[in-house]
Amino acid sequence: MKNQITMKNKKASIKVTIKNKKNKQSPQPTEEKKQKPKVAIISLTSCEGCQFALLDLGEKFLNFAEKIDMVDFRLIEDEEDTGEKLDLVFVEGNPVTKANFKTLEDARKRSKLLVALGNCAAMGGIPEIKNYQEGSNTIKHVYKYIKGVNNPEIREIDNFVKVDFTFPGCPINAEEFLLYIPELLKGKIPAIVDQPVCVECRKKGNKCLLLEGIPCFGPMILGGCDAVCPTARMSCQGCRGLRPKGNVKAMQTALKKMMTDEEFENMTEIYGLRDDIEEKIKNS
Ligand code: SF4
Ligand code: SF4
Numbered sequence: 001m002k003n004q005i006t007m008k009n010k011k012a013s014i015k016v017t018i019k020n021k022k023n024k025q026s027p028q029p030t031e032e033k034k035q036k037p038k039v040a041i042i043s044l045t046s047c048e049g050c051q052f053a054l055l056d057l058g059e060k061f062l063n064f065a066e067k068i069d070m071v072d073f074r075l076i077e078d079e080e081d082t083g084e085k086l087d088l089v090f091v092e093g094n095p096v097t098k099a100n101f102k103t104l105e106d107a108r109k110r111s112k113l114l115v116a117l118g119n120c121a122a123m124g125g126i127p128e129i130k131n132y133q134e135g136s137n138t139i140k141h142v143y144k145y146i147k148g149v150n151n152p153e154i155r156e157i158d159n160f161v162k163v164d165f166t167f168p169g170c171p172i173n174a175e176e177f178l179l180y181i182p183e184l185l186k187g188k189i190p191a192i193v194d195q196p197v198c199v200e201c202r203k204k205g206n207k208c209l210l211l212e213g214i215p216c217f218g219p220m221i222l223g224g225c226d227a228v229c230p231t232a233r234m235s236c237q238g239c240r241g242l243r244p245k246g247n248v249k250a251m252q253t254a255l256k257k258m259m260t261d262e263e264f265e266n267m268t269e270i271y272g273l274r275d276d277i278e279e280k281i282k283n284s
C-alpha cells in the first residue's frame, strides 16, 4: 500500500511516494486514518517561508506526515479541504483580506488547538512595518493606480482568535517544530524555555557584539534559533519575540547608548517588536 503526496508550488511540482510499512500487515487503512490526529497547515497573507522551512526538513517532515491525517497544506495538497473538524491547525501569516479573516475564524471553530506559525502570525512580522510608517498610505507607493486592494492595519492573529501556542521566528526553526509537535499531537501545550539568544550564542563561543559596541537585542529575545544571526556576526533583531522575563527597560537604556532613538525604533519595527516593547515598558 502506498500513500502519495504531491508537493506543488508556482515553480515546481514534485511527487513523493511514501511506503506505509504498517499497511503491509493491516488491511484496514481507513480505520488507521481515523485514529491519526487531523492536522491542517494554513496560510493567510504571508511569504510562506515558515511552511517551506517545514518542507526543508525533507524525510523528517515525511515521517511527521505519516503520523497524522493532513487535511490541508497547500504546498503539498492534492485534494480539496473538506472542512472537517481538526485536532490541530497551524496558521501562518497575517489576516489582510476578507477571505483571510474568514479562513482564520473557520480554523479556530474547526480545531481543538490553534498554533501560530512564525513571526508574522505571532507578532505582525515584517508587514507590520507599515503600521509605523505611513499606515494605509503606504499602499500608494506600491500600487499607485490600483484601487480596491485590501489594506487593513496589520494585526497579529491573537487579536482575532485564541492562540494556544506559538512557534516563534522568521522563519520558524523547523527542528524546534519537531521537538514540540509530539506534545501538541497529544493535545498538550508545550512550554518553551525562557532563555535569551545569548545562551546559545555564548555556547558557540561567539565574541559578543555588544562588547564591541554593536547593538544586539539578544539578551531580551527568546532563544531557540541557535543564535544564527550573531554567529554570522549580525545583530539579533528579535524575530523570536521578547522573553517573558527579559528586562526590556534596562536593555533599551543600554542599547540607546549605542544607537539613536530613531535607529532603535527602526530596528524594533523589523519584526513587529516595537509595540511589544512599548507595552512591556508601560506595564513595568
Ligand atoms: S514569519 Fe517570516 S518566513 Fe514566516 S511567513 Fe512571515 S515573513 Fe515569511
Ligand atoms: S552577540 Fe548578541 S546574542 Fe550574542 S551574547 Fe552578545 S548580546 Fe547576546
Ligand code: SF4
Pocket: 169, 170, 197, 221, 222, 225, 226, 227, 228, 229, 230, 235, 236, 237, 238, 239, 240, 241
Ligand atoms: S538571532 Fe535573533 S533575529 Fe536572528 S534568528 Fe535568532 S531571534 Fe531571530
